[in-house]
Amino acid sequence: MARPRLQDVANHAGVSLATASRVLNGSSRQPGPELVERVRAAAADLGYVVNAQAQALARSRTGLLGLVVQDISDPYFSTIAAGAQAAAREHGRMVLLASTERDPDAERDAVAAFAAHRVDAIVVAGTRWSPEEDAPVADELVAFEAGGGRAVVVGQPLGPAQVIRPPNAAGAADLAAALHEQGHRRFVLLSAPERVVTAQERAGAFADAVAASGGEVLEVIEQQFSRDGGYAAGDRVAAIARESADAGLDAPCVFAVTDVMAIGLIARLRDLAVAVPDDVRVAGFDDIPTLRDHVPSVTTVSIPLEEMGRLAVAAAVAEEGAGAGAAVGHEVVLRESTAR
């Protein structure tokens, strides 16, 4: 009943362990055709399943890829994970997954656990936090690379990791330009706490572009980096909209740093009977596929999440030197929520 070992297969086939190994596990030295046949038959006969653990130990390579995301149930990350997973499969790698609930400590634990499992490479996806909060993970990654592993981060620089950068700044700037083009001049920023670097990048670039084009940022609202954060911002946004209307000014345009926040915001505005886009315009970021059928459809910046996951894995499995140089594109998608 016990699982057959390679030795059993070798015995069954009447060959040595070495020969069986060479036949079954892609060695550079292939034994003669007759032996190959015998070994194959024996393996099939016994229902032999190679022990990847033992292989890993002997080869000192596991073929494992560690993927740490901040919340696998968030479409942003699950889409990246899908791309990473697909790429990993194509490269013959297995994916070890860790979801950290957006807790930097959990990120560190995950990286440490991956290091213990001797994954060949680690991909960390998600926004960076403050340097202090990032330090522990960064240290783990340094140790990991010192031990021969490779680290890639999807987001912002972290320790020694190669970086796949979401086009946050460029996307936000382009979005600002497109909205300017549409005639919007009065903006509100719906951002997240300062430690959320992604939010800062997007809001910052947006604000800069607005300033450069002669627009105006009326206010920066800081809320949780989630749907509920957007919802919570609704009251303040509604107030601003009313002030604008009362003053006979153009309806303000809110840039929410993620689609998910934008959706939450719109939900609250609906409760408050503030019309989008008539009373307030709203734009988001990410172009989450699941949200594309939302009403009103939301103006946003489309970024290739799945491709980013693939790029990260490609950089992770690439031979020495191959950089993560690939540029990540983006596209502004104007929809109803900012229509004038």
Add this chain to the structure above:
Amino acid sequence: MARPRLQDVANHAGVSLATASRVLNGSSRQPGPELVERVRAAAADLGYVVNAQAQALARSRTGLLGLVVQDISDPYFSTIAAGAQAAAREHGRMVLLASTERDPDAERDAVAAFAAHRVDAIVVAGTRWSPEEDAPVADELVAFEAGGGRAVVVGQPLGPAQVIRPPNAAGAADLAAALHEQGHRRFVLLSAPERVVTAQERAGAFADAVAASGGEVLEVIEQQFSRDGGYAAGDRVAAIARESADAGLDAPCVFAVTDVMAIGLIARLRDLAVAVPDDVRVAGFDDIPTLRDHVPSVTTVSIPLEEMGRLAVAAAVAEEGAGAGAAVGHEVVLRESTAR
């Protein structure tokens, strides 16, 4: 520069390999306090990181959990994965992930790969297909359990695996009852190809409940099990709605077997200027969180996806005999899309 081994730590601490092992890796036999201290210090000094692969080989237990889902970017699965991941972490297990793009062959490959990695247990999440298509995976699972592993499936029975059953039949029946209560009598079923067992379970139970309560199923539309399938069904649904209106009958109520299909359907109806719920009523299934802010809000059956993931992992890591007996609840959520 090479990674320190346990032997190095032992040397550094001036103790034997065995003692170092006992100190660092939760043995039942703890050496004397002074030695413990010395070993700990040596390990910290050298930056020792245990090699989980070698440990696995020696213990012949990996502490790994294999999770195979049909599409990790689908909120249904990513939510289950989130629950599974959280539970795995609590149980001190790591998760190996495979996403199969809804391909039964890929499911088989994934299970085989997990078996090769000697995971302690495998969780397969997702609808079952036809018995013929399921056979290969089932065989792999049989072999896996024969080798001492444990298998759990979230969905419908598959080979020897324990089953966590989504409340498809009960949920659909309750939904039908609730809609009947609301006064709906004329239904259309938006289902998926016959091989998609989940769709069959939901549509079947719904149809039975409708028949039992004296309602009428006007038509069963079969489409892809996806958002686009729902979208594609829009034209036919619109036609049915117009017929109803022309005949002066009550607007039909469509039961789409998933929220995602319902959303797609509504999107197409919007294009066609068919109002929901005025001209057609629509209900879904799953209560996907990301979709809760949709307009109109969609009547659906809420099922505890995350908990299902947790239950699956609990069953997977449970000691011999602990069954997957836990019942999975559900709740009908009436929203605007079926308002009269």
Add this chain to the structure above:
DNA sequence: CTCCGGTCGGAATGCGCTTTCCATGTCCAC
């Protein structure tokens, strides 16, 4: 016919760790 390069199987070593199994040492009861 001999010698050499090349090929091919197999024996043996080691990957890094856990876990018996032993040999000591310690303490208490008698």
Add this chain to the structure above:
DNA sequence: GTGGACATGGAAAGCGCATTCCGACCGGAG
């Protein structure tokens, strides 16, 4: 003061496989 029950540290035997090294063998060139 001695014997035995325990506790404790270490030596060594694997866990299942890859791979190096070695000897045997084959064919062709000289």
